[in-house]
Amino acid sequence: MDTLPGKTVERLSQYRRRLLNLLDDNVEYIFSHELAEIIQISAVQVRRDLMLLGFSSVHRKGYPVEMLIEVIGQRLDDEKEQNVAIIGMGNLGTALASYLNGIRPKLKIVALFDIDKKKEGMEIVGVKCYPFSELGKVIKSKRVSIGVITVPQTSAKKVAAQLVKNGIKGILNFTHIPLNVPSNVSLEEYDMITSLEKVAYFVKESQEK
Amino acid sequence: MDTLPGKTVERLSQYRRRLLNLLDDNVEYIFSHELAEIIQISAVQVRRDLMLLGFSSVHRKGYPVEMLIEVIGQRLDDEKEQNVAIIGMGNLGTALASYLNGIRPKLKIVALFDIDKKKEGMEIVGVKCYPFSELGKVIKSKRVSIGVITVPQTSAKKVAAQLVKNGIKGILNFTHIPLNVPSNVSLEEYDMITSLEKVAYFVKESQEK
DNA sequence: TAGATTGTTAATCGATTAACAATC
DNA sequence: TAGATTGTTAATCGATTAACAATC
8 A cells, every 4th residue: 555645644634533523412424515615625636545445435415524534544554553642742742732632542641751850650640751761661661662752952963863763654743943853764854943934924925915 | 036835935934043043053154055054845845935036145155144144034024023823821821932932123012812801911021911992992992913713613713703803914823723814814723633643654664664 | 419527539738858069 | 086965857647626517
């Protein structure tokens, strides 16, 4: 089964989130143009993405919501659970811990880390906080495969190196330090300052017209 | 002057951030392949982006760091300041307030908002927090053109509508609710769950090989 | 049936990279 | 000078969209 393009993965993740809402509202079927409307993209885009899943609609009724959620899950999720650790329990890390926890049954936040000894043993949304020094030990014992970096900029590189050394498979980086990881580690960068500057630029441009 | 592609804007923002660091270290000139190495992209990419700025290097010395910062600023920044408000002072909003504040002289965080009356008048990194009810009034009096949405999911649409109604020009959305704004408002979405699911997907894929 | 919707191919658009002459 | 680096065009790659036959 071919690996999906990153953009398609992003959209599938969003389709699923919307579809879960629709399921709560007892919607059974949805047309490509309806789903497109919700996400604010084109209907062709939706159909093409679903084509890549090999999933077909019921003629003139649309796509069955529940089954589509199932099929997206089969493609995106790992059969076994994937364990996630968040490193850096400042405001951002704390926000993420409560935000991400429980949102996907197959993505479990199993450990939090902070340099502040006072936070040791603390629980946020039911997940325990460990000191940095136990990073390697906990990653191994809890089989953590994904690390989310929310430490201050200055520690980002050190933390990333530690994670890689301890066999992490994926990193989601919330600092604005570009990280250098081996090619077998998946890396996703998430730079909030760049996003803000981008909006600001397009605001400026739209006003100059 | 043509509007730059979004991807180029993102990279220019990152170049500038790195260049400012280099300036602190008294680096005067940098080659395209050096800058490329830092950001982890190709040297051609860098040269092409700078070509779009119409900026040239000094032969065999590289690009003058200070001047390049200046030129990027001329292209990305508004001549006058752009004022930013953050709506929703939970952990995420608080993190963003301290994270974004002061990072770009031309992007000023001038107001924070929260529904919790207790936070009224509070200051975070020197910026005052107002109640929701004053949103329109403050946006106008402080000439806010960009709104950052960090409220809970359920209020996202309402807040976006309020911002649009009060003439906001750009929105940076940190909730995972897709927003529907008029085409004259620049919108940047920032979905952390999708990012996490994306990393998780590529981790899974890399392990199946 | 008529017509709405689909799945898929081919065309288009946009972004990245390869290639290379020009420079000092 | 020889050779490192550049700016720019053309080629390539990838993602989106247009077009349309197929379906019930």
